[in-house]
Structures are given as structure tokens and as C-alpha cells.
Amino acid sequence: MTDQAGLALSRKENGVGWMIFNNPERYNALSIEMRHAVIDVLTDMRDDDDIRVVVMSGAGGKAFVSGADISQFEKQRSTPEQQAEYSALTRRMDEAMTGLGKPLIAMIRGFCLGGGLGVALNADIRVASSDSRFGVPAARLSIGYSYPSIRKLMSLIGPAYAKEMLFSAKRFPADVALRMGLINDVVEADQLEDTVRELAETIGANAPLTIRASKTIIEELLKDEDDHDLELCDEMVRRCMESDDFVEGRRAFMEKRRPVFTGK
Secondary structure: OEEEOOOEEEEEEOOEEEEEEOOHHHOOOEOHHHHHHHHHHHHHHHHOOOOOEEEEEEOOOOEEEOOEOHHHHHHHOOOHHHHHHHHHHHHHHHHHHHOOOOOEEEEEOOEEEOHHHHHHHOOOEEEEEOOOEEEOHHHHOOOOOOHHHHHHHHHHHHHHHHHHHHHHOOOEEHHHHHHHOOOOEEEOHHHHHHHHHHHHHHHHOOOHHHHHHHHHHHHHHOOOHHHOOHHHHHHHHHHHHOOHHHHHHHHHHHOOOOOOOOOO
């Protein structure tokens, strides 16, 4: 287990990287220092070719991430200049997640609120325990939720549920979040890590180029139609078809064995 200033723990096993938000005394609230630590961990995971999938979770069992660390607002977010710096750091952390280039799974237990929900929305797949709670308390704090944040939320749950979540500032249980489409699956807390590990290792054993192409094309489809990069999509597909892994996949199928993909 690697410790990035105590605030973002990481470990690597069987091609899966695990990144753990580690501030359980404050329900893993996102401090400025934690954001820097998360960027460092995810950059390392991105650059490690042995890592095929990354899982992020929260320490302590009570929260994935409960939101931004409000105790820092007065000293570090009270002026326009500080707010601009904070927003830039938040974008860097989000880009470390969305630019990972590998599948990112959020393993959610407990509170997943505000900025924590924003973190979870950066994941490709979200799996939660049945005791999890989701919400955006911005309306109780007079915090404006940005266009990109609302667009990302609405792309998952639609405008009606997005309005209910943002207007009410309520906390929604996991079964409701599943019905909304906010998460992919709900399991009992004692099954959560095993379920996510099995999913991550299953994905990690599949062809990395195919997964990267699928991830890229889905992300392009989520953009406005005029912004679609169709040449990039075609290039990603071409790389799959011209790869050594494409040959390996065919041979493994004919030989009735599991393929061994290298990402080349």
C-alpha cells in the first residue's frame, strides 16, 4: 500500500489499481491537499502499463466521499482569486480521472454527496453498497453547480431526476439511485469489494485496445454532435483491427483457450 501524504492510498494487484480516499474522520471530505494526492496517484496509475483498470473507494466504511471540505472554505475559497485556484485544481483532478485512458470504477459505500458525487460521476462504472446515500446539498449552501457538472449528472439520470436532486438537496438511498440510473449495481456491504474486484479483473483480462476504443467512442457520443471527432473514432477501431491482440483473440478462439492480451 502506497501512502500519498496519508490522504490518497494506493495499491496494485492483478492488473488493478486501487485508489482510496483516506480522511475517514471527516467522512473522506475532499480537502485541497487530498485533491493533489489524488492527482499524483492517478497519474502513476495512468503511466503504469501493467494497470488495466482502476478502482476508487473511500476509507472507513462510512463514506465514499462526503463532499468538499467545507472547513477550508473561509480561508481558502473566500476570494475570487482563491475560488479560481480552487476551480482550476478541481478541473485538474477531474481530468486525472477522465483522462486516465483506462476503465475507472467507483466502489461506493456510505455517503456520496456533493463533490463526492461529482467524483463518482467521473467513473465509467459505479457499484454501491445497499447502505449508500447520494445527493447534492448545494441548494442548502447557496453553491452554484456548474454547467459541466449538471450536464454530466443529467446525461445519466435525465432532467426530471436531476431537477429533483438539485432542487430538493435530499439524500437518496441506493435503490433509488439505481432506479434513476445513477449507479450500475447495488450489493450488500459485505459483498461490495469482492463484487468490484471480480468486475475489475474481468475487464482487465479483456482486450485493452477494444476497451479504450469503446470508452473513447462513448465519450465522443456524449458530446454535442458538432463536436464529435469521427476521425478519432475510426482510428481507434483501426488500431484494434491491426493489432497483435486481434490475432491473439482469433487464435485463442480457434484453440478454445483464454486469450492473453498485451494491448499491442
